[in-house]
Amino acid sequence: MSAERMENGGGGVLKTFVWFWNKAGILVVFLLVCAILAVMTGGLFLRPENILNIVRQVSIHGVVAVGMTMVILFGLIDLSVGSIIAFSGILAAALQVKWMKGQNELWMFAVAVFVALAAGAAVGFFNGFVSTKAKIHPFIITLGTMSIFRGVTLLIGNARPITGMTPLFRRIGADEIKWDWLPFVIPYPVIIFLVCVAIAHFVLRKTSFGRSIYAIGGNPEAAYLSGIMVDRVKILTYTILGVLSSVSGLILTSRLNSGQMTAGQGYEMDIITGVVIGGTSMLGGEGSVLGTLLGVLLIGVIQNGMNLMGVQPYWQTIVKGGIIILAVLMDRLKRAFQTD
Amino acid sequence: MRKLMVAVLVVACLFGSMARAAENREYGLSFPTLANIFFATLQEAVERKAEELNVNIVSLEANNEVARQISIVEDMIVQGKAGLLLVPIETDAVVPAVEKLNAAGIPVVTVDRRISPEFGVKVLAHVGADNVIGGENAAKFIVDRLTKLHGEPKGTVIELYGFVGSGPAIDRSEGFQRIMKQYPNIEVKTQTAQFMRDEGMRVMEDFIVSTPRIDAVFGANDEMVMGAIEAMQASGKFDFSKLITVGFDAIDDALQSIRDGVLTGTIEQFPGKQASQGFEVLYSFVAKGDKPASEVILIEPQVVHKGNIDELY
Amino acid sequence: MAENDVVLRFEGASKRFPGVLALSDVAFDVRRGSVHALVGENGAGKSTLIKILTGVHRQSSGRVLYNGADLNFNNPHEALLAGITAIYQELNLVPTLTVAENVFLGHPPKASAGTVDWRAMRVMAGDLLKFLEVDIDPGALVRTLGVARKQVVEIAKALSMDARVIIMDEPTAAIPKKEIDTLFRIIRTLRERGVTIIYISHHLDEVFTIADAVTVLRDGRVVDTMPTAELDEAELIRLMVGRELTEQYPYHPAKPGAEALRVEGLARKGVLKNISFSLRAGEVVGVSGMVGSGRTELLRAIYGVDPVSSGSVYVGGAARRFAAPRDAIEAGIALLPEERKTGGLVLLLSVMDNIGLPSLKKLSTRGVMRDKDLTRTSERMRDLMNIKTPSLKQRVMNLSGGNQQKVVLGKWFARDPKVYLFDEPTRGIDVGAKVEIYNLMNRLKEEGAAILMVSSELPEILGMSDRVLVMREGEIAGELGRGELSQERVLKLAIGGESIGRKTAVD
Helix, strand or coil: CHHHHHHHHHHHHHHHHHHHHHHCHHHHHHHHHHHHHHHHCCCHHHCHHHHHHHHHHHHHHHHHHHHHHHHHHCCCCCCCHHHHHHHHHHHHHHHHHHHCCCCCHHHHHHHHHHHHHHHHHHHHHHHHHHHHHCCCCHHHHHHHHHHHHHHHHHHHHCCCCEECCCHHHHHHHHCEECCCCCCCCEEHHHHHHHHHHHHHHHHHHHEHHHHHHHHHHHCHHHHHHCCCCHHHHHHHHHHHHHHHHHHHHHHHHHHHCEECCCCCCCHHHHHHHHHHHCCCCCCCCCCCHHHHHHHHHHHHHHHHHHHHCCCCHHHHHHHHHHHHHHHHHHHHHHHHHHCC | CHHHHHHHHHHHHHHHHHHHHCCCCCEEEEECCCCCHHHHHHHHHHHHHHHHHCCCEEEEECCCCHHHHHHHHHHHHHCCCCCEEECCCCCCCCHHHHHHHHHHCCCEEEECCCCCHHHCCCCCEEEECCHHHHHHHHHHHHHHHHHHHHCCCCEEEEEEECCCCCHHHHHHHHHHHHHHCCCCCEEEEEEECCCCHHHHHHHHHHHHHHCCCCCEEEECCHHHHHHHHHHHHHHCCCCCCCCEEEEECCCHHHHHHHHCCCCCEEEECCHHHHHHHHHHHHHHHHHHCCCCCCCEEECCCEEEECCCHHHHC | CCHHHEEEEEEEEEEEECCEEEEEEEEEEEECCCEEEEECCCCCCHHHHHHHHCCCCCCCEEEEEECCEECCCCCHHHHHHHCEEEECCCCCCCCCCEHHHHHCCCCCCECCCCCECHHHHHHHHHHHHHHCCCCCCCCCEHHHCCHHHHHHHHHHHHHHCCCCEEEEECCCCCCCHHHHHHHHHHHHHHHHCCCEEEEECCCHHHHHHHCCEEEEEECCEEEEEEEHHHCCHHHHHHHHHCCCCCCCCCCCCCCCCCEEEEEEEEEECCCEEEEEEEEECCCEEEEEECCCCCHHHHHHHHCCCCCCCEEEEEECCEEECCCCHHHHHHCCEEEECCCHHHHHCCCCCEHHHHHHHHHCCCCEECCEECHHHHHHHHHHHHHHHCCCCCCCCCEHHHCCHHHHHHHHHHHHHCCCCCEEEEECCCCCCCHHHHHHHHHHHHHHHHCCCEEEEECCCHHHHHHHCCEEEEEECCEEEEEEEHHHCCHHHHHHHHHCCCCCCHHHHCC
């Protein structure tokens, strides 16, 4: 009903705009923003090292956004990702700097990475398990784990950053692939991000697990009655998101050469914004990882552009807020016109 | 509402006087957040001091939320603490809470951030290092080094601003800018990195692209400047023997980096010294009735650099 | 018909959506103060027509006249102000507000100070309800009312806005039989007051009871507009579907084979008691009973959706336990749920994806979907079920009710189950699609599937079942063979006058 009303109330212009957004949407906006920034920064924006900066900066959010896309496809949410980033990061840092000090570097690297990923998986599993089995909205559960693991991070680090990663570990965030035939270098974080995007895209499009996610997001009741083990799929997805958050935590810790107490704080909002701008509906059932890729790139590009132009920080937060509202609005309008 | 507050105060006073009868009453410490190493150091120093003086202290962090700090102070009034050491998150916002402390007759000493005297609340003493002076000292240090390098004060300086809207960020920048304005040949570019290391790195990456030549970097805290250094090292474009990098707070990381010859300097405000001194003032007043000699005890912020680091620590 | 008798006139009105002509050259008159029925299969253009009248859409060409002037609404609110309002199946009430507040929602009576005059509101709401001759307390919360009463509140709301034309979209779909008479009485009262009612229903008997005239739509065109007095049901159906429906219930006698499903002593606390019966391959067993007698719950219990407290289920002679629908599906059982939109389909997904849903495992190798197999299966189902869709990639939400139901059938048929549990298989589907579904049931029967069919429509139960189980208060009150079937006997069992046939039917 409301949808139908909106359609007429807004008239043809709005409808055309939403139609346009649906069809070409994010990609066109992205290219447009890039073009504007290129002009306004006098070409600075398009310099290879700047583009390298953007993709490198974006990949830390992006890796998590890939997993967040799957969770939002259910119409659900995870607020704990920022805390998982800090938690897994501090674990990896503490292992190298405190607990395993002086041991074989390769062995230390392997243990640090494994423990961090396992910890992320465990928190993700907990989020999924408790919210499905106790039938509590994940908003609440992850709000809880968000706080818990921020606290655990402070405990482990004794409120101090842990600095001084091993050279091998530092390569995760700092190193890059350099091939002679490539005109540019590709930083490891970017590779990790793109691999995550590719795998997730394949999983969502081509596997029965991915189909199940879309089905559950569209209609959990119908999915269950069609034989999909809804809880199992949800728990697995939350676990995957937990692992991806740790991956992001590892990259961040490696790049900063430091396990930070405040790492990842507030990331959840940027990540969710990226996913939603990328066209994944907060109501579930619709969206794609490729959209998310563009969504997080768009945010990164805007932020980078504002930095390059020396825009005041006040404006940055205003612009970011505007983007969030615009994205959600487009999502609602899209849904509204579909019911026609 | 008003009645309720009065009632709470009456009850608080009652409980307070009952508690006062008991021996060895507890002291309270309210500070912004554990997640910032500056305050973590401060808290530790206070607790060490309390142990030394053989008194109990309850210290509570407020997660950087003003409202939470106020309710913590109110709770401490109800519990009838002997005295309160207060590290305000925002100096203006805690004024009503300090008024209540005054009403309850609980002495309060502020540390780090000073409540403006124009509010007329009673504060036994303020112990702090002036952030504005800290910013000035950082700027003077950078000017000095630039002059040594180029023969005159000139060059491009990046200022990494702290958390937008927070007191220390405003003060440190104010002091820094005040000095820098006197040198027309020094260009200062400012951007916020929210006091966070990852933001410092990200903002610097963008500066490296937009600013062809960078001579010095000032971060309103060490975390930001350390992040910036990561970015500059990764870019491979900077000669760290010539690049001037200055942070603020003198955290362990920063000191190590100075020893390693990477970070040029940082501003030490001696949070431990501030806090333990503040606590001593509070204790002497409560236990022996000694009034402090001065209401404001300022510890001069000092630049730590390779030349003086070994004698300071 | 005198010119000023005409309240609404369509003159060659058309409505075009991208790729679809929803209404084509529609022309007819609606007489003031009449009950005018609109009938047609799903997708015939009824809803588009309503949306034009209520200001949601505007016609692409042609004219629509209201009281002799061009109808020119920009939104539903303007329509409302002009006196045209629609009452939809999904009622637009705020459950947490009182009846009076709902009636005057958006236009409350004001006191001189400009504040809401609550007392006047209550009195005026009470007057409206009194006029409608219903006993509803204006102070009651809407959420405490049943669907039928909520509908009356909607009508009162329309009257409070001084509505001159009220459109009722399937008003009887969700209300109990005995409340229908009340509704009809209200409609007649309104008609006497000169209010025009546009009445939309799939139930042709209702159309004949209440409507003065009827307009038949098919494929966006008006087939005919006639006074109901000049029509009979067979003729009306012929007009609607465009062909003679020889038989509404094309029953084929059963050739029962081996036992497909057996239920013994099934119970669920407070819901089901000691249910035992068996189902053979190749037969359709109807399940009848009043609302709340446990029919749907029985299907859900068998299917593993709801936990059972005791009893066993045998499939093909072997005892099975189903912890979740997945187990039941693996054992060869399929469920067509009561509400296809909430339980049967993922509306956002394509026809193809919906068809593939229960067969994800079958259609994938180590978790990776075999797209070609999925396409092939969906194509086969589309052809078998005669699903009318422009493409298999079309979202199911864009299909008509009948076609949606065929997709639900298709998704199960693709798995070739041995036992089908049908819950209201033809609810909300038009006559033509109903017959198609019945034909598909016959086909399943011939291929040796067993069907357990729950339905509230007694004629459907009588028309299609080989046997009928009648439920009452969570128990099977009796069983009737096809030879013994009659409306009366089923009702008697359902209400509780008689208990027959059990001993002989189940050994």
